[in-house]
Amino acid sequence: MDDTATGLANWIDRLGLAEQLGPAGLPTFARGEDGNVSWTDPGTGEPLTPDQLDDLDRLLHQDGDDPVHAVPLALVRLRRLARVRERLLDSEVLDYQGLARRRGTTLNATRFAVHKARDQHALLVVTDAERVVVPAFQLRADGELRPELEPVLRPLLAARMDPWRVWGWLTEPAALLGGEVPHEVAADPEQADVVRRAAEALAGRAARQKQDI
Structure with a gap:
C-alpha cells in the first residue's frame, strides 16, 4: 500500500493537481515527517484501505490512450478553472x-x-x-x-x-x-x-x- 500511496501522490504532485483533489470530491493525501503518504476518504475521514487506494489509482489513470501516463482530465479542468477565476478576480x-x-x-x-x-x-x-x-x-x-x-x-x-x-x-x-x-x-x-x-x-x-x- 505504501508504494502505491507514495507513487500516486508523487504523480499527482508532478502534474500540479494535488489542490484539485478535494474540490473534485476525491480522497486527499498528506505527507508525514517520515515521508510516508497517507490518503483520506472524503466521506468518512478515515484512511483509505488498500482496495480503495487501488480503485483510486485506476480511476485517476483511466483517461488517455496509455493508462500508465494518462492525465486525470477532470482535475486538469478544475485547475484551469481555478486559475481563470484567480485571474478574473485580480x-x-x-x-x-x-x-x-x-x-x-x-x-x-x-x-x-x-x-x-x-x-x-x-x-x-x-x-x-x-x-x-x-x-x-x-x-x-x-x-x-x-x-x-x-x-x-x-x-x-x-x-x-x-x-x-x-x-x-x-x-x-x-x-x-x-x-x-x-x-x-x-x-x-x-x-x-x-x-x-x-x-x-x-x-x-x-x-x-x-x-x-
Whole structure:
C-alpha cells in the first residue's frame, strides 16, 4: 500500500493537481515527517484501505490512450478553472458596498437593484465563496450597466451559463470574434451586432449542452 500511496501522490504532485483533489470530491493525501503518504476518504475521514487506494489509482489513470501516463482530465479542468477565476478576480470587482458608493445609493437599494438586474439577466454577478461581486468591466463610471452590453449579456445569462464562463468569454479573446475581446468590440457601434450574434450563438450552444445532460 505504501508504494502505491507514495507513487500516486508523487504523480499527482508532478502534474500540479494535488489542490484539485478535494474540490473534485476525491480522497486527499498528506505527507508525514517520515515521508510516508497517507490518503483520506472524503466521506468518512478515515484512511483509505488498500482496495480503495487501488480503485483510486485506476480511476485517476483511466483517461488517455496509455493508462500508465494518462492525465486525470477532470482535475486538469478544475485547475484551469481555478486559475481563470484567480485571474478574473485580480481584475476590478465591486461588492455591494463598493457599487453603492459608485452609484451614490444606499447599501440596501444597491443590493435590491443587483438582485433584480441579475434575475432579469441584465447584470453579470458572480459568487466567490460567500462573497457576491460585480465585475467592473461591464459598468459605466456611474456604476450602471454599459448599455451596449445588455443585448450581449442577456442571451448568455438567460441560457443559465456559468457566470464565471460568461465573465471569461466577455473579457478574453474570442474565437467567434476572430480573436477580439467581446466587451471591447461591443463598444464599437459598427461591431455591436456582431458581438450580439456571437453571444447568441454561444448561448444556444450552452443551452443544447444542458439539454443533452
